[in-house]
Amino acid sequence: MALRLDWALSVVVWLGALLLAAGLARRLALWRQGQPAPVAWSGLLAMPRRYFVDIHHVVAREPAIARAHVMTAGGAVAILLALGVNYGLMRYWPVLDVVTLACAVAMFAGAWQVRARRRAPPARLSRGSWNRLPYSLLLFAAGIALIMALFLLGPFALSRMFGRALAALAGIGLLLGGAELVLGIGIAGPMKHALAGLAHLAFHPRPERFGGRSTGLRPLDLRRPGLGVARAADFAWNRLLSFDACVQCGKCEAVCPAYAAGQPLNPKALIQGMVAAFAPGGPEYAGNPHPGQPQSSAGAVHADIVGSVLAAETLWSCTTCRACVEACPMLIEHVDTVIDLRRHIALNRGDVPGKGSEALANLRYTDTVGGHALAARHHWAVDLDIRVLGEGMNADWLLLVGEGGFDMRYQRALRALVTVMRRAGLDVALLGAAETDCGDLARRLGDEAGFQRLAATLIATLNRYRFAHIVTPDPHLFHCLKNEYPAFGGNFDVHHHSQLLAELIDRGALSLTAPASGGGSVTFHDPCYLGRYNGGFDAPRRVLRGIGVTVVEMPRSREDSRCCGWGGGAAFTDIPGARRIPDMRMDDIRASGAGRVVVACPNCSAMLEAVVGPRPEVIELAEWVAERLAVDVP
Amino acid sequence: MSGNVERPRIAVLVSPAVHPVSGRACAGAADLAALALGQALVASGAPDVFYAGAAPDSALADYLAHGCRRLLVLRHEPDQDVSASLAAAVRPYDLVICGIRSGGGMSSGLLPYQLAELLGRPLLPGLAELSLDSGTVRGAQSLPQGEQRLLEAGFPVLASVHPRAATARPWRFAGLAQGRIEVTPATGCGLTECAFEPERRALPLRAARAERGHERMLQAIAAGDGQAAGLVVNQGDSVEKAQVVLDYLRHHQLVDY
Ligand code: SF4
Numbered sequence A: 001m002a003l004r005l006d007w008a009l010s011v012v013v014w015l016g017a018l019l020l021a022a023g024l025a026r027r028l029a030l031w032r033q034g035q036p037a038p039v040a041w042s043g044l045l046a047m048p049r050r051y052f053v054d055i056h057h058v059v060a061r062e063p064a065i066a067r068a069h070v071m072t073a074g075g076a077v078a079i080l081l082a083l084g085v086n087y088g089l090m091r092y093w094p095v096l097d098v099v100t101l102a103c104a105v106a107m108f109a110g111a112w113q114v115r116a117r118r119r120a121p122p123a124r125l126s127r128g129s130w131n132r133l134p135y136s137l138l139l140f141a142a143g144i145a146l147i148m149a150l151f152l153l154g155p156f157a158l159s160r161m162f163g164r165a166l167a168a169l170a171g172i173g174l175l176l177g178g179a180e181l182v183l184g185i186g187i188a189g190p191m192k193h194a195l196a197g198l199a200h201l202a203f204h205p206r207p208e209r210f211g212g213r214s215t216g217l218r219p220l221d222l223r224r225p226g227l228g229v230a231r232a233a234d235f236a237w238n239r240l241l242s243f244d245a246c247v248q249c250g251k252c253e254a255v256c257p258a259y260a261a262g263q264p265l266n267p268k269a270l271i272q273g274m275v276a277a278f279a280p281g282g283p284e285y286a287g288n289p290h291p292g293q294p295q296s297s298a299g300a301v302h303a304d305i306v307g308s309v310l311a312a313e314t315l316w317s318c319t320t321c322r323a324c325v326e327a328c329p330m331l332i333e334h335v336d337t338v339i340d341l342r343r344h345i346a347l348n349r350g351d352v353p354g355k356g357s358e359a360l361a362n363l364r365y366t367d368t369v370g371g372h373a374l375a376a377r378h379h380w381a382v383d384l385d386i387r388v389l390g391e392g393m394n395a396d397w398l399l400l401v402g403e404g405g406f407d408m409r410y411q412r413a414l415r416a417l418v419t420v421m422r423r424a425g426l427d428v429a430l431l432g433a434a435e436t437d438c439g440d441l442a443r444r445l446g447d448e449a450g451f452q453r454l455a456a457t458l459i460a461t462l463n464r465y466r467f468a469h470i471v472t473p474d475p476h477l478f479h480c481l482k483n484e485y486p487a488f489g490g491n492f493d494v495h496h497h498s499q500l501l502a503e504l505i506d507r508g509a510l511s512l513t514a515p516a517s518g519g520g521s522v523t524f525h526d527p528c529y530l531g532r533y534n535g536g537f538d539a540p541r542r543v544l545r546g547i548g549v550t551v552v553e554m555p556r557s558r559e560d561s562r563c564c565g566w567g568g569g570a571a572f573t574d575i576p577g578a579r580r581i582p583d584m585r586m587d588d589i590r591a592s593g594a595g596r597v598v599v600a601c602p603n604c605s606a607m608l609e610a611v612v613g614p615r616p617e618v619i620e621l622a623e624w625v626a627e628r629l630a631v632d633v634p
Numbered sequence B: 001m002s003g004n005v006e007r008p009r010i011a012v013l014v015s016p017a018v019h020p021v022s023g024r025a026c027a028g029a030a031d032l033a034a035l036a037l038g039q040a041l042v043a044s045g046a047p048d049v050f051y052a053g054a055a056p057d058s059a060l061a062d063y064l065a066h067g068c069r070r071l072l073v074l075r076h077e078p079d080q081d082v083s084a085s086l087a088a089a090v091r092p093y094d095l096v097i098c099g100i101r102s103g104g105g106m107s108s109g110l111l112p113y114q115l116a117e118l119l120g121r122p123l124l125p126g127l128a129e130l131s132l133d134s135g136t137v138r139g140a141q142s143l144p145q146g147e148q149r150l151l152e153a154g155f156p157v158l159a160s161v162h163p164r165a166a167t168a169r170p171w172r173f174a175g176l177a178q179g180r181i182e183v184t185p186a187t188g189c190g191l192t193e194c195a196f197e198p199e200r201r202a203l204p205l206r207a208a209r210a211e212r213g214h215e216r217m218l219q220a221i222a223a224g225d226g227q228a229a230g231l232v233v234n235q236g237d238s239v240e241k242a243q244v245v246l247d248y249l250r251h252h253q254l255v256d257y
């Protein structure tokens, strides 16, 4: 009798393996609808490290559920391995039964905690089949534990009526719970995430992000027809795979500024929309929809994504702030998805909403966002007697001003920066009318053609001049030059002004003799393109510490900072929501109790300055440093 | 009346403009309106588009981006009169639409008149609106001070349109690759000598009474001397004040509810 049960379990193990393989093959066929993409098979070897290091890095921010997951998933994997060896290969070693039993107990305990959380789930979690999952896991763990216990007790246990009844019960639990595990990927159930997630780790579209930062957008080949992604099959196959890794945890939803503002964008629904687009007919999405939009409908592989699974406004609401990417435990790249879809609209249909089209036309004809004459960019500096770099001249530091040069408020910050740099004895020069836009806005709005033209223009200009370093107070310009120009042959030593100021203060190159003005507490607003995009969290804080300012941190600071609402051209497309993002950020600032907020970006400055008062005062980093020098900013 | 009433042949004339800030070549606002009208009136959405002159193809690319599928260029040497070759090229068309003036070059706005003269056809100039009705072109000519004059003429006919006459299709990068420019060499005689004279200023309107606006407003709202019709309400809450305004509007039949 006992022997026959052993065999039965062996049959079940093999059946499970076959079903799992069949499900995987089915999903693979769906992924292969995508475009070919070069992937390194070495990714498979790197998978464990990526799992235990990179994912852990994100998951550990929520320790309780992370522990529960380790117990559940670790237990399940160990059980499957042990069953495979012991029963799949028909070894029937009792010692492995003991191991399996222990793992089953651990898994049960983990799944129990998951179930406890599911009873009052945070709003960001999806419901539907995800609510079923902890029960399936509990059934599976309990079934395995019982069977192992019965095996260990030996034939004696099974010779009793009670024992047989227990065995039958355990068998049913094992089958029901096991079905969730082995069929998950085939029927696109919640357990799809396990295999898809591991494969996604191995074949991640941005392998450079492991052990580093990879935030620059990928160049688009403008000679190839199509231009961007219209249908699901236009994505590379490993991008389709990445969408399948989503566990619908909604961490992206919880941090998305556009979602919080009631704009029609929910990053989780966005990713699930992509899944619906390449694998129609899967289980219905049971999470929050894009605000103000009907629950997304089923897609069709050959239908345009925009107009079927999502509306264009969803794409244009994104500020490309990367808060979602930073929060995602499955390392999914939402911003790349948004940009690929935007590219198709901008390049093929040209209908960028709001002021977006106008800004793109300005860039096309004047190389400035606002449609200004290039020479006007440096009007703020006419009386500063600052050198304009000419051909054949030499400068140590080239100051790239960016669009902030046209903004009367930001010109104060620029003058302060020049003053500080000169006091530190730096040799600084401007580009004058030769400075053209870096193309950040064009690229984020999907106008890759406009971006590539602007990038080529600025790279050619910069290559004509002789200078050692570039400094800019604009994190968007900084990001473009540092992370996106190398793909176009532009390699420059570029610094954000916060980094330069921190270095000057650390070196003691500035004599900070004037007393700091104003009392009250101060907070710092991390610009997305300096922080999440470039890891520039410490430099601005070092500067503030260096000038004797104590920063009260907002709960949403550093990696968790909330966007000011400008990024990605969102201030131009201006998709209506229930609230405005800068107002919400100002509420964060108010809640910190600070009377002043320090910014380090012309766009954050413009967005936060535009919040109606009474509100905390907005100060640029360089302005405060200049205040501590015993000179007046001219 | 000649031409095909059901499927009229429509030509659109365009030329490069100069961007007012950067001086770069771009599409002219009025020519874009002409192109948009042509696109709307031709069943295929792709009217025949002509340019005559010396500008390089790159200066015309914007029209392709705005949805022009085929741009026929009569390539002249610089500083030549293009009206004769253009007239010959557009003679087979029932309706020729162009912008009221180009956004570059001399921008004299004379070309439509020259063409009309050479072709012996009527010209409906400066239209803010254009529609076709079985061989008849109707349009509203936009005049200063917002006045309009309705014009109409039968095929074949020319029309020059105001930049506001139609909204151009959006600029699309993909359009650059989808449209093509076909160049035919053309010759013309040298430009006729012309004398420039300053634009004559329209006479400013005179107010009926020689008072400043502020004084007129004061008279309108002055109360107390019994003369003016005005009424100052500074008592009561906002609902009561609004009621006074509403009564006034009703009394003068300015609202009908
Ligand atoms: S995309 Fe990432 S963060 Fe968002 S729900 Fe899916 S797994 Fe969670």
Ligand code: SF4
Pocket (backbone or CB within 6 Å): A252, A255, A256, A257, A258, A259, A265, A266, A267, A317, A318, A319, A320, A321, A322, A323, A324, A325, A334, A335, A563
């Ligand atoms: S990048 Fe920012 S705005 Fe865009 S979806 Fe992610 S969190 Fe939302």
